[in-house]
Amino acid sequence: MGRRSIHTQEELRELIIAATTSIIDEVGIDGLSAREIAKHIGYSPGTLYNMFENLDDLLLIIEARLLDDLRQQLLEAITNAPAHEQLPLLAATYFEFTQNHPKRWSLLIEHRIPGDHPVPDWYEDKISSLLQPFEEVLDPILADASPEARRRHARTIWAGIHGLTSLSTANKLATITNHSGQVLIDDLVMTYLAGLQSSARHSGRIAPEKEKR
Amino acid sequence: MGRRSIHTQEELRELIIAATTSIIDEVGIDGLSAREIAKHIGYSPGTLYNMFENLDDLLLIIEARLLDDLRQQLLEAITNAPAHEQLPLLAATYFEFTQNHPKRWSLLIEHRIPGDHPVPDWYEDKISSLLQPFEEVLDPILADASPEARRRHARTIWAGIHGLTSLSTANKLATITNHSGQVLIDDLVMTYLAGLQSSARHSGRIAPEKEKR
DNA sequence: TGAGTATGTATCGACCGGCGGCCCATGCTT
DNA sequence: AAGCATGGGCCGCCGGTCGATACATACTCA
Structure with missing residues (x-):
């Protein structure tokens, strides 16, 4: 698959943060996974790792x-x-x-x-x-x-x-x-x-x- | 494999608790897994689940x-x-x-x-x-x-x-x-x-x- | 009493679905 | 044409399950 450019990097980043936050607020950290976040925003898990080093990095930002x-x-x-x-x-x-x-x-x-x-x-x-x-x-x-x-x-x-x-x-x-x-x-x-x-x-x-x- | 009867149920239970405690003290909860505990005591992972409902149950007892x-x-x-x-x-x-x-x-x-x-x-x-x-x-x-x-x-x-x-x-x-x-x-x-x-x-x-x- | 057998069960380890994280071929965008 | 964002398959783990196994024991009978 090629580039989509539907969202800028910054938008994508915020999208991920928002989706992750809402998952945590709704089902808690146990229901959180890279796949789940990706599903929420309509991207693949791999994409998360272009924006964040890993899940801990992402969580730290939310914190x-x-x-x-x-x-x-x-x-x-x-x-x-x-x-x-x-x-x-x-x-x-x-x-x-x-x-x-x-x-x-x-x-x-x-x-x-x-x-x-x-x-x-x-x-x-x-x-x-x-x-x-x-x-x-x-x-x-x-x-x-x-x-x-x-x-x-x-x-x-x-x-x-x-x-x-x-x-x-x-x-x-x-x-x-x-x-x-x-x-x-x-x-x-x-x-x-x-x-x-x-x-x-x-x-x-x-x-x-x-x-x- | 059949029964070993090297340890009584009670001994085995204590063995598991002791091994788990020492793993936690040494490497922390991140290094803990059913397989790791089993390796420490020379049993298979499945055996843990005869003695404890699951890992959370085991951890609660340690707590x-x-x-x-x-x-x-x-x-x-x-x-x-x-x-x-x-x-x-x-x-x-x-x-x-x-x-x-x-x-x-x-x-x-x-x-x-x-x-x-x-x-x-x-x-x-x-x-x-x-x-x-x-x-x-x-x-x-x-x-x-x-x-x-x-x-x-x-x-x-x-x-x-x-x-x-x-x-x-x-x-x-x-x-x-x-x-x-x-x-x-x-x-x-x-x-x-x-x-x-x-x-x-x-x-x-x-x-x-x-x-x- | 002792040998042979039947029974029960403790144990194993393969298996399942799912995980985090990685990587690079793909194909869209410029 | 070319560069790069992206997808999605892959890897090695995980917790937990469960049927097959093989041993310890109880029982039978000589």
């Missing part, structure tokens, strides 16, 4: 877009919100987002690249940039803490929220949290915040070093 | 044993420990355990049963029983809180710790926390505890209902 979307929604959620509500808003938005795309979120959690190390840098950058909203929101609360402490607290609360949302979408562990994910998220955020403020109060300010333990 | 081991270590960690150190000890033990068995822990997180629901009850019970040490340890701190609040706080802190450890073993998200998992765990536990105590202090006791938000 990256999901991360972009999430980051966007996090940023939108806190614009024009009162400072003291921003962290709970972030948490709620994070949780809601994962609940809205459970299969794709599970993909993000469960998809592992074969071989042990080679997650591309741009992917890690996207993960890191999820932290940014949390750092921004914590900044006023931790105004006098050391930069290192601020980074640490942002990571902690982010990871905690992330953990709760992951447990909630992974149906294997869900009995623990399924009915009450949002409640637990609130609990985590509020109690952690209270802890931060309590530390600040006790030491006059948050001590730049070793303010805990 | 269950991992959960049992973890629970055991958690309980040991807090016996004879001063009350105020118990929660940090639990957290540290949890984290250390997952770091000691990273591939098997990843299996636990990432392994999904095909089809959406059918995680067996005994499996969910094992998950639930992980919560028990956390509830025990929180009890003295939350002596005057409602049972519902105590359950909630235990779940929250457990899920947070779980989330942090999972992020740390999943190499895809690791850049965030890899160098400092233990530090973040400490931060989470200490700050959350401070938050709980602060709530208790402010309201005289922890309010039985709606003590937050």
Whole structure:
């Protein structure tokens, strides 16, 4: 068969990404295969490998877009919100987002690249940039803490929220949290915040070093 | 081929479980296949299916044993420990355990049963029983809180710790926390505890209902 | 009691459909 | 005419199935 030129490379690429995303959203990653994607878009399996190195590469791109979307929604959620509500808003938005795309979120959690190390840098950058909203929101609360402490607290609360949302979408562990994910998220955020403020109060300010333990 | 009777059914079962566990620990779940297991124990692939319904069934059993081991270590960690150190000890033990068995822990997180629901009850019970040490340890701190609040706080802190450890073993998200998992765990536990105590202090006791938000 | 036979079953391994990934002859488009 | 996007067959795997096999055992009978 020869060239079709019905779609440009870029169109074809987007077609593949869209088809793959919809398959994942509908039947989950177990129903996904190169043949299935190809069938959806009316091309042959081989064509996929002209556009993407392999399926992992394709999935990584889908995950990256999901991360972009999430980051966007996090940023939108806190614009024009009162400072003291921003962290709970972030948490709620994070949780809601994962609940809205459970299969794709599970993909993000469960998809592992074969071989042990080679997650591309741009992917890690996207993960890191999820932290940014949390750092921004914590900044006023931790105004006098050391930069290192601020980074640490942002990571902690982010990871905690992330953990709760992951447990909630992974149906294997869900009995623990399924009915009450949002409640637990609130609990985590509020109690952690209270802890931060309590530390600040006790030491006059948050001590730049070793303010805990 | 006929019966060998070199191993009893029970021995064979344990042989399979041991071989599978060692394959996972060494090369991870990607290197695992029925043929590979069979080769390790000197039997044919078909034999596996006399002992286990399928690979998922086998993996679930391995996960269950991992959960049992973890629970055991958690309980040991807090016996004879001063009350105020118990929660940090639990957290540290949890984290250390997952770091000691990273591939098997990843299996636990990432392994999904095909089809959406059918995680067996005994499996969910094992998950639930992980919560028990956390509830025990929180009890003295939350002596005057409602049972519902105590359950909630235990779940929250457990899920947070779980989330942090999972992020740390999943190499895809690791850049965030890899160098400092233990530090973040400490931060989470200490700050959350401070938050709980602060709530208790402010309201005289922890309010039985709606003590937050 | 011991040899010979019948029975049951543990085990094997070929087989099935499907997978990811590869590759290059084909034939359309320019 | 020529270059290249594309199709689709191919390879070596996979998980899982199942009928054939051959061994351990139970039984029979001398």
